[in-house]
Amino acid sequence: MQDQLLYLAERWIGYKTWLIEAIGLSNDAMHVHGALLILCLSAVVLRRRPDSVWCWLIVLSAELFNEYADLRGQAPGEATLNASLHDLYNTMFWPTVILILGRFSFRRNTPEKAAVTQRSGDLAD
Numbered sequence: 001m002q003d004q005l006l007y008l009a010e011r012w013i014g015y016k017t018w019l020i021e022a023i024g025l026s027n028d029a030m031h032v033h034g035a036l037l038i039l040c041l042s043a044v045v046l047r048r049r050p051d052s053v054w055c056w057l058i059v060l061s062a063e064l065f066n067e068y069a070d071l072r073g074q075a076p077g078e079a080t081l082n083a084s085l086h087d088l089y090n091t092m093f094w095p096t097v098i099l100i101l102g103r104f105s106f107r108r109n110t111p112e113k114a115a116v117t118q119r120s121g122d123l124a125d
Helices: 002-023 027-046 053-071 081-105 111-117
Strands: none
Touching: 002 027, 002 053, 027 053, 027 081, 053 081
């Protein structure tokens, strides 16, 4: 299992380095954009709202794997604990804000609420 993780980490770092060079964004910007992209894609795949804990956990899992790969020494300049904590903050900031705001700011339709808010078919819209 450890060998497979190392192999995946090496492949990921090569792809990540190529992507940063091809797109031309900074490493920090890539973390922010990547986190939001993963959050949105996981919401689509899981058929959940982006403020779902499951979507947030997928972003966290992807970031933890990325930092594992960085700490294994494969990424130039990224193999320190301070760099990993900085990347973790950059990556998880907006998904966490979306999670918290979505949980506390927007109503969820529960079966009880849906029955109360459901319109009658007697009246024209």
